[in-house]
Amino acid sequence: MTNLNDFQKLIAIANEHGITCHAAPEECLIASLPGEDDFLLAFTWSGAVQGETAEHGLIAISVQDITKEITVAAWQIPTYLFSNVLRQAQMLVTAHKDFMLDKNNT
Template identity: 80%
Template sequence: MTNFNGFQKLIAIANEYGIICYATPEECLVASLPGYDDFLLAFSWSGAFEGEPPEHELIAISIQDITKEVTVAAWQIPTYLFGNVLRQAQMLVTAHQDFVLRTNNP
């Protein structure tokens, strides 16, 4: 995301949904995942299809497990679905934790 206005728009969208985020030098936003202190939520603009309305611009999202140093999930969504990000991220982290627990305790 090289467009400063686009970056500000992404910050505004995150703030609108209560995600307190921080900008990184890589031009993405990072936030702690509410309820999961060991997980980071990162997102940035992924792109847009030419001729599509602005609400169809895509946001790339990933969840990082800080303690295990792995990416739990990564996906893309159009901006109009951003309100579901926290719920989706929390469900994916819960599934990841269940998987790790079952793998370590067969």
């Protein structure tokens, strides 16, 4: 996070989309994935889109499987696409759970 304003903006974006976050020491936000108690979302400010104004910043997102202590997915999106983040995270968690189930059944 480059400054407090960016961090506050990230909190506002998350809150605007119904994601209740908590600040972590690594200057990122941590949130539970709704309906998936064993998974966490982490958000941090990642920078700016090349050739665009600072308003078009990138947010880095990762989904963590707490019980297996692994990262399920990580990606970056521009701020204007943040509204899709919960749906994307839930789809990735579903795919991860299906993969782990198939892996354990073989």
